[in-house]
Amino acid sequence: AQSVAQPEDQVNVAEGNPLTVKCTYSVSGNPYLFWYVQYPNRGLQFLLKYITGDNLVKGSYGFEAEFNKSQTSFHLKKPSALVSDSALYFCAVRVGSSNTGKLIFGQGTTLQVKP
Amino acid sequence: GAGVSQSPSNKVTEKGKDVELRCDPISGHTALYWYRQSLGQGLEFLIYFQGNSAPDKSGLPSDRFSAERTGGSVSTLTIQRTQQEDSAVYLCASREYVEAFFGQGTRLTVV
Numbered sequence: 078a079q080s081v082a083q084p085e086d087q088v089n090v091a092e093g094n095p096l097t098v099k100c101t102y103s104v105s106g107n108p109y110l111f112w113y114v115q116y117p118n119r120g121l122q123f124l125l126k127y128i129t130g131d132n133l134v135k136g137s138y139g140f141e142a143e144f145n146k147s148q149t150s151f152h153l154k155k156p157s158a159l160v161s162d163s164a165l166y167f168c169a170v171r172v173g174s175s176n177t178g179k180l181i182f183g184q185g186t187t188l189q190v191k192p
Numbered sequence: 193g194a195g196v197s198q199s200p201s202n203k204v205t206e207k208g209k210d211v212e213l214r215c216d217p218i219s220g221h222t223a224l225y226w227y228r229q230s231l232g233q234g235l236e237f238l239i240y241f242q243g244n245s246a247p248d249k250s251g252l253p254s255d256r257f258s259a260e261r262t263g264g265s266v267s268t269l270t271i272q273r274t275q276q277e278d279s280a281v282y283l284c285a286s287r288e289y290v291e292a293f294f295g296q297g298t299r300l301t302v303v
Contacts, residue, residue, distance in 0.1 A: 111291060120196075120283060120294040121235075128290060167235065177242055179250075180225055180285070180292055184234035 083183035098153040100168030196295035217286030
């Protein structure tokens, strides 16, 4: 069965510092990997995705993520954090063809950026 | 419409009553998902519709929960005989190709 783990409930960083939010996955097959962000009392917003190709993918708001097949990880990164990045972040995985498959989420990581 | 629309945005119901939650996906999206999120926690998968295939119901927590998708478009999640533990935000998402897009959710409170 496919699963996603986000080992940190909360990540705290100072504004201007780099940030990393960790994600590991377990699937049988080639995964499609995603990051979503949720601001308070809002739905989830898509940030970025990995399908195939370059291991470093870039997304919205300056975020990027690095796919590591050997470590089955897909960590979210940003070179310089902003206070406005404070939110709940979810990693997700889907196995199937390009347009099929159940989408499974991790438990989420709260990112707190302090001024 | 521009995005996934869910209604109502908030629903308060008495324990034991039935409720229906509605999801209007983005036009043309063949996949539709329902999730439950409790108190800002993770997303619990409930059910997945893909085109005309039989839905994946593996996440439905009990037989009080059911969902249908009519005409490959609008979906309704029904919870019968609601319990207090059903209180949560119910999120719907639709997908055409790779990434899914979410609605704003329905906040269900069972009193």
